[in-house]
Amino acid sequence: MSAESTPGHRGKGRRRATRDKRHRGLKAAAWTVAGIVVLGGTGAGYVYFKLNGNIESLDIDQALGTDRPERVDNGSENILVLGSDTRSGGNEKLGGGADDGSARSDTAMVVHVHEGHRKASVVSLPRDTVVDRPECTDTDGGTHPAASGVMLNSAYATGGAACAVKTVESITDLRVDHYLEVDFTGFQKLIDELGGVEVTTGEDIDDPDSHLELEAGTHRLDGEQALGLVRTRHGVGDGSDLGRIQLQQAFVKALVRQVEEVGVLTHPKKLYNLADTATKAVTTDSDLGSVNSLMSFAAGLENITPTNMHMITMPVRYDPADGNRVLPLEERSELVWDALKNDRPIPESATRDTAAGEAKGVIDAG
Known part of the structure; x- marks a missing residue:
């Protein structure tokens, strides 16, 4: 990755009509699905079938069966969003590791869409959280035994999407209604297609592990640099995964701002x-496995704006036995999950004085 970045200027796309503005909410819900909401207007025929054929979907409901938290019939939805590190194919270089056939969930968020679909709560789940992983069945029918005291992202490495969903449901006692995953290569290409994202860093960032070097100031990041930013941990804060999560949450806001300015809906080829x-x-998941389903899903979120999205990190503390791991704060976490289960706002007391990562303010979120 280039160590240099060029000072950017915000795009000058025309302000879109009110209907288009409402689509910004889904883009804010998670950077991993930022491009999906612009599928509207692509038409039918060849374009529709071409895009439809691009989508990979998994029958997670079939794999997990009926031993799951009950669906809550209050108009809300829970979406598990993962950024994956497959260490294979086009991701080998981006992941910074050898093609050993392993796979990890590098980023995990529970996006709770509240009743009425006008606001959302986003809870980032630290990948280094020590959890008890339940027995699970993957989408190929393979069974994987339970394990105690393992990292959260081992669920994805062990049994893919279905085991990741099973583990998150076990931790939260929330029913995961939908699953969305994007890999390193896809994230990088999405940012490049948007023309990059402008961020302002309040201090220098230098992390050889994520191949990112930025001086303090304003930069327009291309896809490779943006990927480095959301993955860096040793170049900011206390070097923890919690600091990286703070950068990711700030980047979401920068990405939303960029999409507002690009005006992609006025450029058919873009x-x-x-x-x-x-x-x-x-x-x-299979319920979202078509262009029509994704468009309908996006339409249901069109009234959510960045101002009515609440983003937090699951309450945790550092593991005294290993400073590179964190442990859930059970009582605080229960406040979060109970609030979402009952479709209420997350109380401020849930995250007060919890481990944070000390990277807040490194990026100006605007």
Whole structure:
């Protein structure tokens, strides 16, 4: 990755009509699905079938069976969003490791869409959280035994999407209604298709592990640099995964701001390129496994704006036995999950004085 970045200027796309503004909410819900909401308007025929054929979907409900938290019939939805590190194919270089056939969930978020679909709560789950992983069945029918005291992202490494969902449901006692995943390569291409994202860093960032070097100031990051930013941990704060999560949450706001300014809906070729890239990048649960389903899903979130999204990190403390691991704060976490289960706002007391990572303010979120 280039160590240099060029000072950027915000795009000057025309302000879109009110209907288009409402689509910003889904883009804010998670950076991993930022391109999906622009699928509207691509038309039918060849374009539709081309995009439809790009989408990979998994029958997670079939794999997990009926031993799951009950669906809550209050109009809310829970979406598990993962950024994956497959260490294979196009991701080998981006992941910074050898192609050993392993796979990890590098980023995990529970996006809770509240009743009425006008606000959302986003809870980042630290990948280094020590958890008890339940027995699970993957989407190929393989069974994986339970394990105690393992990292959260080992669930994905062990049994893929289905085991990741099973583990998150076990931790939260929330029913995961939908699953969305994007890999390193897809994320990088999405940012490049958007023309980069402008961020302002309040201090220098230098992390050889994520191949990112930025001086303090304003930069327009291309896809490779943006990927480095959301993955860096040793170049900011206390070097923990919690600091990286703070950067990711700040980047979401910068990404939303960029999408507002690009005006992709006024450029048909850019719209198609972005939709093509987005549908190739994502893996979904089977209920979202078509262009029509994704468009309907996006339409249901169109009234959510960045101002009514609440983003937090699951309450944790550092593991005294290993400073590179964190442990859930059970009582605080229960406040979070109970609030979401009952479709209420997350109380401030849930995250007060919890481990944070000391990276807040490194990026100006605007």
